[in-house]
Amino acid sequence: xxxxxxxxxxxxxxxxxxxxxxxxxxxxxxxxxxxxxxxxxxxxxxxxxxxxxxxxxxxxxxxxxxxxxxxxxxxxxxxxxxxxxxxxxxxxxxxxxxxxxxxxxxxxxxxxxxxxxxxxxxxxxxxxxxxxxxxxxxxxxxxxxxxxxxxxxxxxxxxxxxxxxxxxxxxxxxxxxxxxxxxxxxxxxxxxxxxxxxxxxxxxxxxxxxxxxxxxxxxxxxxxxxxxxxxxxxxxxxxxxxxxxxxxxxxxxxxxxxxxxxxxxxxxx
Amino acid sequence: xxxxxxxxxxxxxxxxxxxxxxxxxxxxxxxxxxxxxxxxxxxxxxxxxxxxxxxxxxxxxxxxxxxxxxxxxxxxxxxxxxxxxxxxxxxxxxxxxxxxxxxxxxxxxxxxxxxxxxxxxxxxxxxxxxxxxxxxxxxxxxxxxxxxxxxxxxxxxxxxxxxxxxxxxxxxxxxxxxxxxxxxxxxxxxxxxxxxxxxxxxxxxxxxxxxxxxxxxxxxxxxxxxxxxxxxxxxxxxxxxxxxxxxxxxxxxxxxxxxxxxxx
Numbered sequence: 001x002x003x004x005x006x007x008x009x010x011x012x013x014x015x016x017x018x019x020x021x022x023x024x025x026x027x028x029x030x031x032x033x034x035x036x037x038x039x040x041x042x043x044x045x046x047x048x049x050x051x052x053x054x055x056x057x058x059x060x061x062x063x064x065x066x067x068x069x070x071x072x073x074x075x076x077x078x079x080x081x082x083x084x085x086x087x088x089x090x091x092x093x094x095x096x097x098x099x100x101x102x103x104x105x106x107x108x109x110x111x112x113x114x115x116x117x118x119x120x121x122x123x124x125x126x127x128x129x130x131x132x133x134x135x136x137x138x139x140x141x142x143x144x145x146x147x148x149x150x151x152x153x154x155x156x157x158x159x160x161x162x163x164x165x166x167x168x169x170x171x172x173x174x175x176x177x178x179x180x181x182x183x184x185x186x187x188x189x190x191x192x193x194x195x196x197x198x199x200x201x202x203x204x205x206x207x208x209x210x211x212x213x214x215x216x217x218x219x220x221x222x223x224x225x226x227x228x229x230x231x232x233x234x235x236x237x238x239x240x241x242x243x244x245x246x247x248x249x250x251x252x253x254x255x256x257x258x259x260x261x262x263x264x265x266x267x268x269x
Numbered sequence: 270x271x272x273x274x275x276x277x278x279x280x281x282x283x284x285x286x287x288x289x290x291x292x293x294x295x296x297x298x299x300x301x302x303x304x305x306x307x308x309x310x311x312x313x314x315x316x317x318x319x320x321x322x323x324x325x326x327x328x329x330x331x332x333x334x335x336x337x338x339x340x341x342x343x344x345x346x347x348x349x350x351x352x353x354x355x356x357x358x359x360x361x362x363x364x365x366x367x368x369x370x371x372x373x374x375x376x377x378x379x380x381x382x383x384x385x386x387x388x389x390x391x392x393x394x395x396x397x398x399x400x401x402x403x404x405x406x407x408x409x410x411x412x413x414x415x416x417x418x419x420x421x422x423x424x425x426x427x428x429x430x431x432x433x434x435x436x437x438x439x440x441x442x443x444x445x446x447x448x449x450x451x452x453x454x455x456x457x458x459x460x461x462x463x464x465x466x467x468x469x470x471x472x473x474x475x476x477x478x479x480x481x482x483x484x485x486x487x488x489x490x491x492x493x494x495x496x497x498x499x500x501x502x503x504x505x506x507x508x509x510x511x512x513x514x515x516x517x518x519x520x521x522x523x524x525x526x527x528x529x530x531x532x533x
Contacts, residue, residue, distance in 0.1 A: 086496065088496040088497060089495075089496050091496075092495055092496050092497075092499065095499070096499075153396065155396075155478065158479065158493055160493050160496045160497050161496070180480065181396035181478060181480060181483075182396050182477075182478025182479055182480050182484065183478075183479050183480055183481075183485075184478065184479060185474065185479060185492065185493065189474075193395075193478070196374055196378060196380060197378075197379055197380040198374065198378050198379050198380070198395045198396070199396075
């Protein structure tokens with residue numbers, strides 16, 4: 001499908017019409033713009049080019065970027081575009097009608113909140129929390145109990161996002177009262193503050209600590225005190241390429257992505 | 270006939286107006302009007318509002334203390350590197366605010382250039398209200414400096430010199446010429462500076478973090494509210510929109526008006 005051009009000579013009248021045309025389209029018909037790449041939908045061999053927009057939890061940043069490349073290689077003509085943010089923020093975007101094809105959140109609750117907008121979700125990975133400190137662990141944090149020290153510069157994820165909720169649950173289970181110095185809008189921001197040395201400690205996913213490598217020190221949380229986070233993925237009902245979106249979700253489950261998961265610190269479901 | 274704008278310009282201009290207006294109408298249309306009072310007086314919102322007023326107030330005060338002398342120097346003094354200093358003074362206006370936040374972390378954070386000396390003095394800016402003020406000053410001071418410098422540059426120094434020859438002391442020209450003639454620009458610059466500080470988001474969340482009561486200003490509150498209470502976010506957005514509109518309205522009516530008719 002080629003964009004409509006005003007007919008006639010390429011003189012002044014044509015230019016006059018060309019100015020507002022695309023603008024009006026952008027203003028009033030965002031869906032029409034997305035239709036431009038629609039040609040190949042339905043071809044099973046990927047003859048046309050399709051761009052899948054995947055909204056994914058911030059903790060998936062590294063593993064999904066890699067997974068996306070693997071997927072694109074195996075599916076010529078499909079481009080996978082990721083938008084990483086806090087799960088709750090992504091869910092809000094879905095509710096507001098953001099044009100996207102797949103949603104992957106870091107907890108089942110956030111996915112359940114948008115159940116009306118998605119196909120049946122599948123659990124594609126599991127994760128756990130870990131304490132991270134700057135290299136060298138300047139505040140000498142060795143356990144969850146150390147996080148309750150009021151002098152400690154502690155950064156957590158905001159209670160609005162899954163990582164924040166998980167963290168709060170873990171601390172509550174130990175009866176620990178903590179005084180965070182900041183509640184970051186997503187878990188990667190927590191990691192960043194620790195990597196920069198601005199915070200003495202933070203609670204992030206094991207996968208975040210794995211991704212940060214030597215830039216942080218991970219202080220494991222004993223299994224009995226930890227929590228398992230389920231990552232559901234689902235195709236969005238509003239997708240322009242529902243079949244392709246479902247294909248991608250199915251592909252995320254076994255086994256190609258699972259091969260990537262342990263390296264990134266995830267546990268297979 | 271000649272007063273009617275040509276269609277070629279009027280059409281895109283109208284489109285521009287519609288484009289600017291539509292999102293704002295969206296807020297007004299979506300605002301939970303019946304529950305507005307309740308939304309805006311929720312403790313979490315009033316806490317963020319109080320903090321926003323405190324932070325933007327301090328930001329304005331510091332901007333005035335540092336920015337007015339800087340504007341005067343840029344307009345009046347001749348020194349090497351003046352163009353560079355002017356660039357530096359404007360840069361935060363065109364810098365992405367999150368970049369400003371990163372810069373502040375690398376400059377004034379615990380591990381930043383000045384982090385060691387600051388910590389030795391017992392000052393840690395990130396995650397503190399003072400840090401939120403610093404972020405706000407960084408992004409908002411240029412509005413004051415630019416506005417005032419423009420007015421000072423436009424003001425013929427001969428007026429001040431004449432006033433100086435007629436009266437004794439250096440304060441006389443300041444009081445009788447400089448202040449009255451640049452007052453409107455100073456007020457306008459201060460209002461824009463304050464409004465920018467009130468709306469600051471990116472540098473604040475990057476440098477100062479997000480903690481209710483300490484660094485969670487209204488824009489940060491809006492951002493987080495949107496994640497689980499869109500109606501609440503819309504209500505607070507409406508409040509910030511009303512404040513911004515009020516500032517501009519006041520500027521247009523009382524302050525920018527006289528400026529426009531003044532001679533070049």
